[in-house]
Amino acid sequence: xxxxxxxxxxxxxxxxxxxxxxxxxxxxxxxxxxxxxxxxxxxxxxxxxxxxxxxxxxxxxxxxxxxxxxxxxxxxxxxxxxxxxxxxxxxxxxxxxxxxxxxxxxxxxxxxxxxxxxxxxx
Amino acid sequence: xxxxxxxxxxxxxxxxxxxxxxxxxxxxxxxxxxxxxxxxxxxxxxxxxxxxxxxxxxxxxxxxxxxxxxxxxxxxxxxxxxxxxxxxxxxxxxxxxxxxxxxxxxxxxxxxxxxxxxxxxxxxxxxxxxxxxxxxxxxxxxxxxxxxxxxxxxxxxxxxxxxxxxxxxxxxxxxxxxxxxxxxxxxxxxxxxxxxxxxxxxxxxxxxxxxxxxxxxxxxxxxxxxxxxxxxxxxxxxxxxxxxxxxxxxxxxxxxxxxxxxxxxxxxxxxxxxxxxxxxxxxxxxxxxxxxxxxxxxxxxxxxxxxxxxxxxxxxxxxxxxxxxxxxxxxxxxxxxxxxxxxxxxxxxxxxxxxxxxxxxxxxxxxxxxxxxxxxxxxxxxxxxxxxxxxxxxxxxxxxxxxxxxxxxxxxxxxxx
Numbered sequence: 001x002x003x004x005x006x007x008x009x010x011x012x013x014x015x016x017x018x019x020x021x022x023x024x025x026x027x028x029x030x031x032x033x034x035x036x037x038x039x040x041x042x043x044x045x046x047x048x049x050x051x052x053x054x055x056x057x058x059x060x061x062x063x064x065x066x067x068x069x070x071x072x073x074x075x076x077x078x079x080x081x082x083x084x085x086x087x088x089x090x091x092x093x094x095x096x097x098x099x100x101x102x103x104x105x106x107x108x109x110x111x112x113x114x115x116x117x118x119x120x121x122x
Numbered sequence: 123x124x125x126x127x128x129x130x131x132x133x134x135x136x137x138x139x140x141x142x143x144x145x146x147x148x149x150x151x152x153x154x155x156x157x158x159x160x161x162x163x164x165x166x167x168x169x170x171x172x173x174x175x176x177x178x179x180x181x182x183x184x185x186x187x188x189x190x191x192x193x194x195x196x197x198x199x200x201x202x203x204x205x206x207x208x209x210x211x212x213x214x215x216x217x218x219x220x221x222x223x224x225x226x227x228x229x230x231x232x233x234x235x236x237x238x239x240x241x242x243x244x245x246x247x248x249x250x251x252x253x254x255x256x257x258x259x260x261x262x263x264x265x266x267x268x269x270x271x272x273x274x275x276x277x278x279x280x281x282x283x284x285x286x287x288x289x290x291x292x293x294x295x296x297x298x299x300x301x302x303x304x305x306x307x308x309x310x311x312x313x314x315x316x317x318x319x320x321x322x323x324x325x326x327x328x329x330x331x332x333x334x335x336x337x338x339x340x341x342x343x344x345x346x347x348x349x350x351x352x353x354x355x356x357x358x359x360x361x362x363x364x365x366x367x368x369x370x371x372x373x374x375x376x377x378x379x380x381x382x383x384x385x386x387x388x389x390x391x392x393x394x395x396x397x398x399x400x401x402x403x404x405x406x407x408x409x410x411x412x413x414x415x416x417x418x419x420x421x422x423x424x425x426x427x428x429x430x431x432x433x434x435x436x437x438x439x440x441x442x443x444x445x446x447x448x449x450x451x452x453x454x455x456x457x458x459x460x461x462x463x464x465x466x467x468x469x470x471x472x473x474x475x476x477x478x479x480x481x482x483x484x485x486x487x488x489x490x491x492x493x494x495x496x497x498x499x500x501x502x503x504x505x506x507x508x509x510x511x512x513x514x515x516x517x518x519x520x521x522x523x524x525x526x527x528x529x530x531x532x533x534x535x536x537x538x539x
Contacts, residue, residue, distance in 0.1 A: 012507060012508050055268070065272035067185055
């Protein structure tokens with residue numbers, strides 16, 4: 001089986017083809033123009049990761065939500081599970097930038113942290 | 123009447139960076155005017171990450187990037203007024219503004235820095251036929267509803283325009299449970315970053331239709347669907363390619379326009395391509411003491427470059443106030459062929475440093491050569507593996523080169539394949 005990937009390590013956007021065996025092992029990587037492309041393609045096949053930016057509901061704040069992000073990359077296949085968990089969470093105003101809003105989201109070991117302040121509504 | 127050395131109009135990344143640099147250059151009396159309720163500008167609603175890689179060497183979200191500057195503005199005790207709308211600037215550098223607590227403000231400035239940012243092109247600018255049901259809005263409006271107000275503006279979405287805001291909103295709406303049916307792009311290429319096409323569309327299986335546009339909007343009270351069609355090389359719909367797509371929301375991400383009403387009203391020269399002011403290397407306009415920076419000058423793809431540019435403008439405004447920016451003979455810059463524009467458009471020959479020229483191309487190129495000529499003679503030739511309309515480029519005119527130029531000379535930048 002072959003899989004086509006567009007490398008996003010730099011703006012070149014090389015089209016990379018990865019050949020994968022029936023047992024799921026990488027046989028070859030082609031189309032990349034630098035070693036970083038090879039690493040990127042290998043990671044995309046074996047354990048793709050994405051950082052997640054979204055919002056958490058706030059009680060008693062000047063806004064209904066406060067923006068947040070995953071403190072590190074999350075496994076790509078868990079993104080929607082994480083969204084569900086984050087959308088269930090509630091923060092109490094005031095929220096400060098950097099506050100941990102969800103600890104160890106979906107058992108990934110990654111925290112969800114606030115990326116802005118949300119003062120309490122007066 | 124109030125008096126300030128420098129009045130900055132706009133408290134987004136451009137205005138804050140310009141004010142901070144002016145302070146660093148020794149200007150005590152600075153006032154920032156901001157229309158919104160907080161400093162930060164559009165970054166406040168850009169909650170995705172990817173900001174600051176150039177300037178801070180780390181990947182921040184929009185609000186985090188803004189917060190670093192808001193903190194410094196507060197630490198430096200730079201004055202600012204939020205919820206304040208600048209109404210007019212005058213020929214003698216007065217600024218009229220209004221807010222709820224002060225009423226009408228008349229402010230005499232020695233120098234003014236324009237940092238008003240840009241606005242999204244609305245439906246009215248596109249002439250899409252169809253009904254007027256609710257559910258048609260700019261991508262940035264939807265972004266504010268979702269990220270600041272916490273409301274979802276729709277469930278089934280079509281996005282017109284594949285610029286970065288459109289792509290980012292495709293992902294954001296999908297994460298929040300909406301179904302994004304497709305992204306249509308009039309041009310045969312996307313102007314968005316490759317990274318965004320991969321991570322915002324491909325990751326979620328959202329189709330990107332190139333050379334395709336929306337030709338009709340359906341639905342009386344609420345949008346019920348759109349008709350899309352392929353377009354030919356003249357961007358005209360091709361008969362027979364029309365298809366109906368059911369949706370309740372159409373997001374428009376079809377370009378940004380610098381917000382230059384104040385600039386135009388006072389008679390400052392504007393560049394036809396950038397829709398921003400014509401400026402020199404310190405971003406001073408043809409109106410003495412008025413500077414411009416950030417998206418009001420030309421639309422940037424990376425905020426990091428807004429910061430650098432605004433620091434240049436802040437330094438220039440400080441020099442002007444301190445009497446260190448003197449009149450000089452100038453050369454002009456000119457984009458040729460695929461080079462759509464260059465900022466700055468003028469360079470003063472008494473400049474004592476190097477000058478960076480920022481430019482944008484109108485097509486995608488691989489393995490092209492950027493050529494810089496002075497009065498027809500080649501002075502720089504640089505290989506570039508890739509050039510794209512969505513990515514601003516720059517070349518440096520060294521001071522040594524500048525020394526050899528003379529009044530009214532022309533610097534041309536072109537791309538050769």
